[in-house]
Amino acid sequence: MTKDFPCTSCGLCCQNMSEIFTTYYEASSPIVQFLLDKFPYKIDENGTCEKFVNGQCSVYEDRPISCNIRLGGIVQGFDQYEWYSQVADGCNRMIKEAGLDEKYLVSVKK
Numbered sequence: 001m002t003k004d005f006p007c008t009s010c011g012l013c014c015q016n017m018s019e020i021f022t023t024y025y026e027a028s029s030p031i032v033q034f035l036l037d038k039f040p041y042k043i044d045e046n047g048t049c050e051k052f053v054n055g056q057c058s059v060y061e062d063r064p065i066s067c068n069i070r071l072g073g074i075v076q077g078f079d080q081y082e083w084y085s086q087v088a089d090g091c092n093r094m095i096k097e098a099g100l101d102e103k104y105l106v107s108v109k110k
Contacts, residue, residue: 018047
């Protein structure tokens with residue numbers, strides 16, 4: 001199992017922050033809700049994070065915990081494989097709905 005989530009850099013999470021945070025907030029623990037409430041960046045009317053610039057995160061190396069899939073799973077106490085699998089399912093749903101090339105589909109290996 002890889003340490004980091006096998007992100008394919010499609011950018012859809014950064015472009016759908018409103019939807020993701022709403023869905024995630026409703027199903028999360030108080031600590032995760034607190035982290036989402038403290039999200040430090042603006043999200044525009046289309047749901048895109050202001051730090052998503054030229055197709056990538058401009059603060060990736062210093063991104064908030066709410067944007068760090070690995071740390072998000074740790075904070076919630078999830079098994080890494082199960083957590084990555086759940087996130088990958090959400091990613092793949094967005095990728096298919098957006099009609100992106102299949103090369104962006106996320107595959108989690110145990």
